[in-house]
Amino acid sequence: MSKEEELKIGDLPDIRPMGPKDPTDTEPVPDDSWYIESNPLFRGADIIGVNYKGNVDGLQVGGKVSTGSATLQVKEGMTNVGLSYNNEHVSASVGYTVGNENANVTTVYDTNSGLAIGGKLKFGSTTVDFNQNSIGATYNFGGGITAGISGSMNGGLTVSFGGSNWGGGSGFSFSLGATNSGGSWSVDARFNLVFNAN
Numbered sequence: 001m002s003k004e005e006e007l008k009i010g011d012l013p014d015i016r017p018m019g020p021k022d023p024t025d026t027e028p029v030p031d032d033s034w035y036i037e038s039n040p041l042f043r044g045a046d047i048i049g050v051n052y053k054g055n056v057d058g059l060q061v062g063g064k065v066s067t068g069s070a071t072l073q074v075k076e077g078m079t080n081v082g083l084s085y086n087n088e089h090v091s092a093s094v095g096y097t098v099g100n101e102n103a104n105v106t107t108v109y110d111t112n113s114g115l116a117i118g119g120k121l122k123f124g125s126t127t128v129d130f131n132q133n134s135i136g137a138t139y140n141f142g143g144g145i146t147a148g149i150s151g152s153m154n155g156g157l158t159v160s161f162g163g164s165n166w167g168g169g170s171g172f173s174f175s176l177g178a179t180n181s182g183g184s185w186s187v188d189a190r191f192n193l194v195f196n197a198n
Helices: none
Strands: 034-043 046-056 059-065 068-074 079-086 089-098 101-110 115-123 126-130 138-142 145-151 157-166 170-181 184-195
Touching: 034 059, 034 079, 046 079, 059 079, 101 157, 115 145, 115 157
Parallel strands: none
Antiparallel strands: 034 046, 034 184, 046 059, 068 079, 079 089, 089 101, 101 115, 115 126, 138 145, 145 157, 157 170, 170 184
């Protein structure tokens, strides 16, 4: 991993590399993308925070947030994934910056109702608020950059954002989703980046 790609972990509580014998490392994640998944952290029957695990440029990472928030940064100043937990609500965010252009999506998930209750998509000076009624909507920001809102039968929301010509030839997409299944819930953030050589 080059210096430019070093994982910035100073703000992450309880982060540790995960190896193949780690009991929480049950599903492989692709080495060619960035993927962070979050699940509830229980104390008895009560949800008290967030566990997370994922893959960042081939490095498996994991940790937990029981109070406050945590942020992963990859290629500092360009990409971040954030999780916070407060009053039985989980907030998750993903962001990406190319030059002076920044895109960020935040969703809020209610652990009591099992629903993603809404969020915001920001791109440049434009902010789009969305909720369960936004499922099926597509937003066109021009220049081949679009965002779509989709949902699941279990109360989840996913925002997929992408640009075919963003950043002088960089193809980029990310999605941030929250789903509920069998009384449990998860939040996941996925990145797919393709840089074209000039």
